[in-house]
Amino acid sequence: MKRLATGWLFKKTVWKYVAAALLLVIAPWTAAQDYPSRAVRIVVPFAAGGPADVYARFIATRLQEALGQGFVVDNRPGAGSVIGTDAVAKSPADGYTLLLMSNAHTVNESLIPNKPFQLMRDFLPVAALNYSDLVLVTRSGLPVNDLAQLIALAKSKPGALSYASSGPGTPYHMAGELFKAMAGVSILHIPYRGSAGARTDVLGGQVDMMFDAVPTMVEHARAGKVKAIATTGLTRSAVTPEVPTVAEAGVPRYEATIWLGLMAPRGTPAAVVDRLNAELVKIVSNPEVVRAWKAQGATPMAMNPAEFTRYMNEDIEKWARIVKISGAKADQ
Numbered sequence: 001m002k003r004l005a006t007g008w009l010f011k012k013t014v015w016k017y018v019a020a021a022l023l024l025v026i027a028p029w030t031a032a033q034d035y036p037s038r039a040v041r042i043v044v045p046f047a048a049g050g051p052a053d054v055y056a057r058f059i060a061t062r063l064q065e066a067l068g069q070g071f072v073v074d075n076r077p078g079a080g081s082v083i084g085t086d087a088v089a090k091s092p093a094d095g096y097t098l099l100l101m102s103n104a105h106t107v108n109e110s111l112i113p114n115k116p117f118q119l120m121r122d123f124l125p126v127a128a129l130n131y132s133d134l135v136l137v138t139r140s141g142l143p144v145n146d147l148a149q150l151i152a153l154a155k156s157k158p159g160a161l162s163y164a165s166s167g168p169g170t171p172y173h174m175a176g177e178l179f180k181a182m183a184g185v186s187i188l189h190i191p192y193r194g195s196a197g198a199r200t201d202v203l204g205g206q207v208d209m210m211f212d213a214v215p216t217m218v219e220h221a222r223a224g225k226v227k228a229i230a231t232t233g234l235t236r237s238a239v240t241p242e243v244p245t246v247a248e249a250g251v252p253r254y255e256a257t258i259w260l261g262l263m264a265p266r267g268t269p270a271a272v273v274d275r276l277n278a279e280l281v282k283i284v285s286n287p288e289v290v291r292a293w294k295a296q297g298a299t300p301m302a303m304n305p306a307e308f309t310r311y312m313n314e315d316i317e318k319w320a321r322i323v324k325i326s327g328a329k330a331d332q
Contacts, residue, residue, distance in 0.1 A: 035067075035095055035271075035272050035275060036067055036069040036095065036096065037069070038069060038096065039069055039070035039071070039072055039096075040063070040069060040070070040071045040072070040095070040096050040097075040098060041071075041072050041074050041096065041097050041098070042056050042059075042060055042071055042072065042073050042074065042098045042099075042100050042262075043074045043076055043084050043085075043087060043088045043097065043098065043099055043100065044056045044073055044074065044075050044076070044077075044084065044100045045076055045077060045078075045081040045082070045083060045084025045085045045088075045099070045100075045101075046075070046077050046081060046084075046102075046104075046166065046170075046194055046195070047075060047077040047166070047193055047194020047195065047196055047197070048075050048194070048196065049194070049195065049196035049216075050166060050194060050195035050196060050213075050216065051102075051132065051195075051213045051215060051216055051258060051260065051298075052100055052101075052102055052260055053073070053075060054215075054216070055100075055129055055130065055260055055298075056073045056100040057073050059071075059129065059262075059280065059283060060072070060073050062283045062289075063276075063279060063280075063283070066279050066282070066283075067279065073100075077167075077193055077194050078193065079167070080104060080108060080111075080112065080167040080168040080169040080170060080173075080191075080330065081101070081102075081104045081105060081108065081167070081169065081170070082108065082112065082115055082116075084099075085099060085101070085105065085117065086115070086116050086117055088123075088263075088265060089116070089117040089122045089123065089265060091265055092265070093264070093265040093266060093267030093268045094268065094269075094272075095264060095268050095269065095272035095273075095276070097264075097265065098126070098262055098263070098264055098276075099123065099262065099263045099264070100260065100261075100262060101260070101261055101262070101263050102170075102171060102258055102259060102260050102261070103171055103257075103258060103259050103315055103319070104167075104169050104170040104171060105119055106119070106312060106315040106316045106318075106319050107169045107170075107171075107174050107319045107323065108169040108330075109316045109319070109320070110316070110319060110320035110323045110324075111168065111169045111319075111323050111328060111329075111330050112168075112169060112330045119263075119312070119316070120309075120312065120313065120316070121266065122265065122266050123263040123264065123265060123266055124263060124264050124265070124266055124267075124268055124273055124305070125261065125263055125305055125308040125309045125312055126261070126262040126263055126264050126273050126276050126277055126280070126305060126308070127261060127262050127276065127277045127280035127281065127284075127303065127305070127308060128259065128260075128261045128284075128301035128302070128303045128308050128311065129259075129260040129261055129262065129280070129284060129300070129301060130259065130260055130284065130293055130298040130299055130300050130301055131257050131258065131259035131260070131298070131299055131301060132213045132214050132215055132257060132258050132259075132296075132297050132298045132299070133213075133214050133231045133232050133233035133237045133257055133297060134171065134172070134175050134211045134212060134213055134214065134231065134232040134256055134257065134258060135211070135212060135213075135214050135217050135218065135221065135228050135229075135230070135231050135232070135237070135240065135243065136175075136179070136209065136210075136211050136228075136229045136230045136231070136232070136246065137202065137209060137210055137212060137217055137220070137221055137226040137227060137228055137229065138150065138202075138208060138209040138226060138227045138229055139202055139203075139205045139207070139208055139209070139226060139227075140205070140224065140225060140226055140227060141205055142208055142209070142227070144227070144229070145227065146229060146249065147229050147230050147244070147246065147249035147250045147251070148249070148250050150209075150229055151183050151185060151250060151251075154183075154185035154186070154187055155184070155185055158185075158186040159186045159187070159188055160188075161187045161188065161208045161209065162187065162188040162189075162190050162207050162208045162209070163176045163187050163188070163189060163190065163207065163208065163209045163210055163211070164190050164191075164192060164198035164199075164201055164202050164207040164209075164210040165189060165190070165191050165192065165195075165198055165210070165211070166191075166192055166193075166194050166195035166197075166198050167191050167192060167193065167194070168191055168329075168330045169330060170195075171211075171213075171256065171257070171258040172195065172198065172210065172211045172212060172258075173189065173191065173328070174256065174319065174322065174323075174326075174328065175211035175232060175256035176189060176211055177189070177322075177326040177327075177328040178254065178256055178322055178326055179211070179246065179251065179254065179256075180326070181325060181326040181327070182251045182253075182254050183250070183251050187208075187209075190207055195212065195213075195216070198210055198212075199212060199216070199217065199220075202226060203220060203225050203226060209229075211232065211256065213258050213297070214231065214237050214239055214240065214296075214297030214298075215239075215296040215297045215298055218239055218240060218297060221240070228240060228243045229243075229249075230243060230244055230245060230246040230249045231243050231244075231245050231246070232245065232246055232254065232255060232256040232257060233245060233255065233257060234247065234255055237297055238294065238297070239295070239296070239297040240297075259301065259315075261301075261308060261312075262276070262280065264276075273305055274305070277304060277305055281302045281303075281304070284300035284301065284302050285300065285302050
């Protein structure tokens with residue numbers, strides 16, 4: 001009788017551990033199946049009106065359609081993306097607060113080492129979205145018509161010309177610093193809180209030039225409000241085929257782009273990350289989206305979380321080298 005009782009207790013204990021193990025396996029899957037059960041917030045640590053904001057709102061709409069819950073864009077600009085990013089780092093890791101990030105974040109890993117967070121320690125890469133070439137534009141009244149003339153004018157008046165950016169560490173800032181270093185010119189950096197303010201002052205003639213995303217600046221150039229001097233890709237942009245690249249116009253090997261992606265706080269369930277990634281890959285791979293984005297000058301990027309992680313680590317290393325070579329500082 002004692003042996004039967006012992007056997008029964010043993011089986012009961014075994015089944016208890018089996019049930020616990022099954023719960024560990026099933027719970028994340030169930031959470032992913034139920035996700036999202038309420039509105040999701042996408043924090044954009046940049047001002048409204050720039051590429052990050054525009055594409056955040058685009059994917060928010062598409063995710064809402066696909067998943068049946070609201071996806072709300074929350075702009076929290078400031079400190080070169082640090083303020084909004086830190087807010088997400090401190091948010092619950094449950095998939096209901098996401099970060100719309102750009103290569104400003106990979107730059108800041110070396111440009112601003114004393115941030116309250118570390119990108120690859122405190123966040124999980126979810127999905128890449130797209131990348132765009134930048135276009136170097138000058139105010140319409142600046143007496144230059146091509147890159148050679150611009151470089152000559154900058155060299156004749158060191159520090160007299162100015163360029164605007166959306167803040168320290170942003171792709172617009174680093175494109176300018178890389179250009180200064182590779183072209184051997186001294187141009188004053190004027191940082192703004194967001195790209196909209198920077199763009200407005202270049203259009204208004206208060207600042208001499210700016211590196212801006214092709215999708216947001218091309219129409220102003222076509223309208224003659226600014227002069228499109230060069231684009232920053234390795235090949236000419238399909239949107240502005242008449243505009244040479246910086247590399248072909250006089251600064252060999254120059255390249256700078258802006259890319260966007262989505263991240264979640266570290267600790268977010270893998271099943272939720274995988275579900276978000278699957279939906280985002282569907283969105284950026286949709287032929288209609290591909291055509292629309294390419295017409296704007298943006299190229300979709302479809303990656304799984306592991307591929308996006310490798311891409312980000314490589315970008316962090318790349319910009320660490322450029323920050324060192326250019327001598328760029330966060331307070332410039």
